[in-house]
Amino acid sequence: MRRIQVFFLSLVCLTSIAWKWQKDPHIEQYTRKGYQAWQAGHLTEALSFYERASKLNPKDYDLLNTLGVIYEQVNLPHKAEEKYLSAIKLNEYFLPAYSNLGSLYWNQDDTKKASYYFQKRIQLGDPKDPWTIKAQKSLVTINKNNKW
Numbered sequence: 001m002r003r004i005q006v007f008f009l010s011l012v013c014l015t016s017i018a019w020k021w022q023k024d025p026h027i028e029q030y031t032r033k034g035y036q037a038w039q040a041g042h043l044t045e046a047l048s049f050y051e052r053a054s055k056l057n058p059k060d061y062d063l064l065n066t067l068g069v070i071y072e073q074v075n076l077p078h079k080a081e082e083k084y085l086s087a088i089k090l091n092e093y094f095l096p097a098y099s100n101l102g103s104l105y106w107n108q109d110d111t112k113k114a115s116y117y118f119q120k121r122i123q124l125g126d127p128k129d130p131w132t133i134k135a136q137k138s139l140v141t142i143n144k145n146n147k148w
Contacts, residue, residue, distance in 0.1 A: 027053045031063070043074045061087035061094050068100055080104055095125055099135055106138065111146045115139060 034049030047070055054063050068083035081104060087097040098121035106114035118139040125132035 024056055027056050030056070034066075038070060043070055046070055047074070059090055061090040061097070064090070065094065065097050065100065068097070068104075072100075072104060077104060077108060093124055095121055095131065098124065099131055102135060102138060106142065111142050115142050118142070 030049045030053035034046045034053065037043075037049060038046035047067065050063065050067050050070065054060065054067060057063065064083045064087040068080040068087070071077070071080035071083060081101065084097045084101045084104065087094050088101075098117045102114045102117035102121060104114075105111075105117065118135045121135040122132055122139065125135070127133075
């Protein structure tokens with residue numbers, strides 16, 4: 001199930017940043033190569049290309065979120081957390097980063113932080129959005145399993 005989430009997140013991330021490619025052709029080149037490497041399972045190579053693109057456009061919160069997803073895949077949760085938090089710092093309404101942080105913390109059994117970020121995702125999201133509904137379900141599951 002987590003792989004399906006990551007796949008859909010990757011598609012959303014790529015679509016969201018595509019319009020920014022026009023500003024600098026190197027961003028497009030690095031992002032495209034990063035995506036191709038990611039899809040081929042070459043995660044270290046993907047990170048290298050995405051990091052290059054991010055250096056050219058450090059305020060691209062979509063790109064930071066994508067980096068976070070890949071850092072999770074290579075089992076570097078601290079780097080993933082850093083990227084997600086940076087994305088939120090740049091755009092406090094960037095919903096995918098809240099969902100990703102909630103999942104990251106939940107996978108680390110930090111249910112308090114997971115709950116916080118799922119709650120923020122729910123609070124900021126459209127109640128009919130499938131990702132908001134998913135965050136609600138995740139929060140219900142966390143609350144059932146934890147009594148604080």
